[in-house]
Amino acid sequence: xxxxxxxxxxxxxxxxxxxxxxxxxxxxxxxxxxxxxxxxxxxxxxxxxxxxxxxxxxxxxxxxxxxxxxxxxxxxxxxxxxxxxxxxxxxxxxxxxxxxxxxxxxxxxxxxxxxxxxxxxxxxxxxxxxxxxxxxxxxxxxxxxxxxxxxxxxxxxxxxxxxxxxxxxxxxxxxxxxxxxxxxxxxxxxxxxxxxxxxxxxxxxxxxxxxxxxxxxxxxxxxxxxxxxxxxxxxxxxxxxxxxxxxxxxxxxxxxxxxxxxxxxxxxxxxxxxxxxxxxxxxxxxxxxxxxxxx
Numbered sequence: 001x002x003x004x005x006x007x008x009x010x011x012x013x014x015x016x017x018x019x020x021x022x023x024x025x026x027x028x029x030x031x032x033x034x035x036x037x038x039x040x041x042x043x044x045x046x047x048x049x050x051x052x053x054x055x056x057x058x059x060x061x062x063x064x065x066x067x068x069x070x071x072x073x074x075x076x077x078x079x080x081x082x083x084x085x086x087x088x089x090x091x092x093x094x095x096x097x098x099x100x101x102x103x104x105x106x107x108x109x110x111x112x113x114x115x116x117x118x119x120x121x122x123x124x125x126x127x128x129x130x131x132x133x134x135x136x137x138x139x140x141x142x143x144x145x146x147x148x149x150x151x152x153x154x155x156x157x158x159x160x161x162x163x164x165x166x167x168x169x170x171x172x173x174x175x176x177x178x179x180x181x182x183x184x185x186x187x188x189x190x191x192x193x194x195x196x197x198x199x200x201x202x203x204x205x206x207x208x209x210x211x212x213x214x215x216x217x218x219x220x221x222x223x224x225x226x227x228x229x230x231x232x233x234x235x236x237x238x239x240x241x242x243x244x245x246x247x248x249x250x251x252x253x254x255x256x257x258x259x260x261x262x263x264x265x266x267x268x269x270x271x272x273x274x275x276x277x278x279x280x281x282x283x284x285x286x287x288x289x290x291x292x293x294x295x
Contacts, residue, residue, distance in 0.1 A: 006040075007033050007034060007119045008120045011117045014109055014113040023099075026108065027095075027112060031096050037123070038088035038089050041081070041087075041088045041089075042085065054077040055077075057074040060072055073128075073129040075192060076127075080126050087119065087123060088119070091122075094242050098240075101241060101242055102240060114147050114148050115246065117144050121140030121141045121143075124136055125140075125255055125258070131192075138176070148246070148247070150163075150239070155238075158239070161239075168232040171222060172218055172221050175218025175222075182212050183195070187203065195265075196265050209270050219259065220257070224255070224257060226281065
């Protein structure tokens, strides 16, 4: 739980005290928090490499009403530990680069608070032990992308780019929400341990598995900018260059990949869903290749 805690504490400190702090100090605090998360992630990854077992770390009880009990817990396994490494590792490098790139910008402190918050939500996304916790990070990343793409909000083109990214991702999120609802009503749980370890997902019919996997992939299309929900990504360049690196190359576009990887049992059980993923990836690759050739 220390991995996401460092950027969260840094965000809160900069957001509420940042106006009275120097740029160099804010840059050091923001970057240092990600470095601490990266070091902790290395320790987590090393433990997994040396035969560590999958572990669930309870954080707090989120919803407790009648028979409904929903808690926030973190899942540490090989998949999440790998993602922790590159989110914090690449995120740290982007933070360090941003110190010089944004040094003369009047919104320097605000920018670093957004970066820290983005990394925090991305870590929640990959550490959550259920689709519901993943969705909290999923939506948090969407909010931060809106704030960062439209960071220079005095330019209307930047605002339009931020709104476009926000709306396109919400379209994908609708698919994700519907997929979660179907999965919960059919399997009775959204926890990975119940679905994929205790094999609750195996009780799903082949048709229902296909529908759930396709709806999940619609969510991934939005986050990872796959056809037909890809049009927001080029406009996202309106944000500062470090934002483009963080969103396009390092973290947010890989959120969809992570979700599909985490749901691999569902996609493996559906040839139709697997075919849709394949063709969407191929067509998107060809589209971006042709655009690059034109430029």
